[in-house]
Structures are given as C-alpha cells and as structure tokens.
C-alpha cells in the first residue's frame with residue numbers, strides 16, 4: 001500500500017475509533033430489543049464525515065475508496081457495531097456515485113452523506129430469486145412521460161427506514177428489450193413514500209436492528225429523471241455494484257467473526273470446570289486458532305481486492321473470493337465460539353448465538369456462495385457454465 005493510501009486509511013480508522021468510543025455493543029442490543037433504528041450511531045457516523053466515504057468532495061463526500069469504506073465497516077463490526085444498513089446504503093448509492101447525473105447526485109447522494117437520507121436495494125423477487133434476469137417488476141412509461149412501476153420485491157432490508165430504493169426493474173420500452181432480457185433492465189431511484197408502495201414485514205431470524213420486507217408496487221408513478229443513466233443498461237450498472245457489495249459484506253463478516261472470537265477467547269481464559277481454564281486445552285484452542293487464521297486469510301484477500309478495485313482494475317475474482325472466504329470464516333468463528341461457551345453459547349444474554357443467523361445469512365446473501373463458486377469455476381477456471389441451461393423447473 002502506498003504511503004498516501006495508508007495515511008488516508010489511518011485517518012479513517014482514527015475517526016471510526018472516535019465513534020466507537022461513544023457506542024458499545026449494549027447500545028446496539030438495546031436498539032435490537034426495541035426494534036428501532038440506531039439513529040444516534042448513524043448520526044455520529046454522518047457527523048464525523050464517515051458517511052461521505054467513497055463520495056467525491058464535489059458531492060459533499062470525503063473521497064476515499066472502497067478500502068477505507070470496508071475498513072470502517074469491519075472495525076465497527078469488530079466492536080459489536082455491525083450495522084447491515086451501513087454497507088447497504090454504501091453499495092445501494094454506489095450506482096449514483098458511478099452513473100448518476102450531477103443533479104441526481106445532488107438530490108439523492110449528498111443527503112446520504114449528511115445522514116439525512118437512507119437507501120435500500122430492491123433486487124430480489126419471489127419467483128426470480130438468484131436469477132435477476134427473471135424479475136417481473138416492470139416500469140412502463142405513460143403518456144405523461146412518467147414511469148408506472150408494478151410488481152414486488154422480497155427480503156428488502158431496511159425498507160421501512162429507507163427514504164429511497166435503488167430499484168432494479170424491467171423497462172419494456174428499452175431499445176433491445178424485446179430480444180434480450182438483460183437489455184430490458186433499468187435502475188430507478190424510487191421515493192419510498194410514493195403513492196402505491198406498501199410493505200409487509202417478514203419474520204426473519206437475524207438479530208439486527210434492520211428488518212426485511214416484501215415491498216409491493218402498484219402503479220407507482222416515478223419521474224423519468226429518476227432513471228439512472230440509460231434505459232436497458234441496468235444490468236451493467238448492477239454489475240458495477242456487485243464487487244462493492246461483496247467486499248463490504250465480506251468486511252462485515254470478518255468483523256463479526258473477530259468479535260465473537262474475542263468473546264470466546266476471553267471466556268476460555270476464565271471458564272474452568274476442571275479447575276484449569278478450558279482455554280488451556282488444545283481441543284478448545286485449535287478451533288479458535290483455526291478460525292482466526294481463516295478470518296485473517298479472508299482479510300488479506302479483502303485488502304488485495306479493495307486495492308485492485310480502487311486502482312480501477314478488474315476485481316471480480318478477488319471480490320468473489322473475499323465474500324466466499326469471509327462468510328465461511330465468520331460461520332467457523334461463530335461455531336467455534338458457541339462450542340467454547342458450551343451451554344451458555346445458546347443463551348441469548350451471552351450474545352454468541354445471536355451472531356449465528358447473521359453469519360449464516362452472509363453465506364446466502366447478497367448472493368449465495370454457490371453462485372460465487374459458479375463464477376470462479378466459469379470465469380477463473382474456464383469451466384463450462386453449470387446452470388441456466390433449462391428454462392423451466394422439471395424440464
């Protein structure tokens with residue numbers, strides 16, 4: 001890493017630690033119990049300028065790249081302050097950073113830097129699942145020039161808190177939409193208070209302050225100037241956000257892995273059913289040491305991937321590998337921490353089992369690890385694509 005990049009990273013980390021000194025794990029647990037958004041933490045991140053990471057100064061941001069943003073997400077998670085809405089907002093707005101007009105950036109991006117507005121991401125649909133090209137939500141242009149959006153999105157994190165959604169939708173009016181499903185996708189910024197939007201909460205067992213929703217769109221009017229870039233280019237814009245998404249959530253996975261590991265190590269030093277600390281037994285040490293090694297390997301991959309991404313180089317293989325290794329290492333760390341805590345590992349008050357759903361989730365979302373392995377098999381190993389050869393289940 002160049003001295004300049006290191007200095008920028010150090011400055012970000014110092015600011016993050018300034019925020020961490022004011023909030024601890026019990027604060028976030030309190031928010032989870034009350035099912036309320038951690039607004040004070042969010043405001044502190046914004047007030048210290050951290051919400052401006054990755055956004056140019058001309059748009060009110062503090063500059064910096066994905067490396068600094070990933071470091072912030074990871075360090076917060078390492079201190080028990082892993083907040084799903086943070087990476088979510090960072091990568092949901094990324095499409096604006098990359099492809100938004102100056103007016104769109106002024107209207108939608110800058111208010112996220114000040115912490116006034118939040119974003120959610122609307123990609124997944126009940127029938128399409130992992131296959132985004134099969135989505136059915138549609139935006140058709142009416143005679144008044146506005147889009148009318150109809151359809152539904154599922155598993156949308158923080159939809160209730162978000163002011164805007166980065167919506168991936170079909171636009172049948174796009175130039176080549178009739179011939180190529182990829183060319184029918186577009187990205188719209190949708191005001192979540194628009195008439196015709198309703199939502200239904202899902203009972204998702206992840207202990208985070210954010211909740212997930214099915215979001216319904218019924219003839220929602222969206223102004224044409226909410227279209228990002230060109231109609232039909234949504235697939236390309238979406239792919240641009242995939243690497244940041246994988247890297248930021250990889251960073252969060254590494255952070256929560258280290259957080260639970262630290263708890264397990266502390267517990268192993270004092271728990272002594274046979275009068276010597278369980279941490280003196282190899283059988284207890286090795287799973288913890290192995291989890292630490294895997295978290296650090298994932299972190300080394302994360303750093304390399306972020307450097308490559310920030311240098312404008314192709315980072316797909318490294319970003320996917322980071323997400324795979326980080327999510328697996330987080331699961332391994334939480335599993336080792338549960339075992340180390342014995343029965344107490346299952347007591348919510350010990351705050352170890354609470355991380356299991358989140359760690360497991362990161363193996364499934366934002367993209368499942370099988371799709372990551374598919375990507376590596378096809379794009380890195382040069383093997384034939386293993387999926388998408390049939391069009392209908394059972395065929």
Ligand SMILES: Cc1cc2nc3c(=O)[nH]c(=O)nc-3n(C[C@H](O)[C@H](O)[C@H](O)COP(=O)(O)OP(=O)(O)OC[C@H]3O[C@@H](n4cnc5c(N)ncnc54)[C@H](O)[C@@H]3O)c2cc1C
Nearest residue numbers: 121122123124129130155156157364365366367368370387
């Ligand atoms: C808590 C939570 C938060 C989420 N937040 C958001 C959000 O904010 N915005 C959003 O748009 N989405 C969100 N999602 C959705 C998430 O990204 C999807 O659940 C995920 O992409 C998988 O889609 P699916 O559930 O339909 O699984 P499916 O597509 O039905 O796949 C099921 C399983 O089949 C396997 N599989 C599928 N396809 C293949 C393949 N080609 N090769 C090999 N194996 C395969 C995988 O193991 C996969 O887990 C969230 C989900 C959860 C649970």
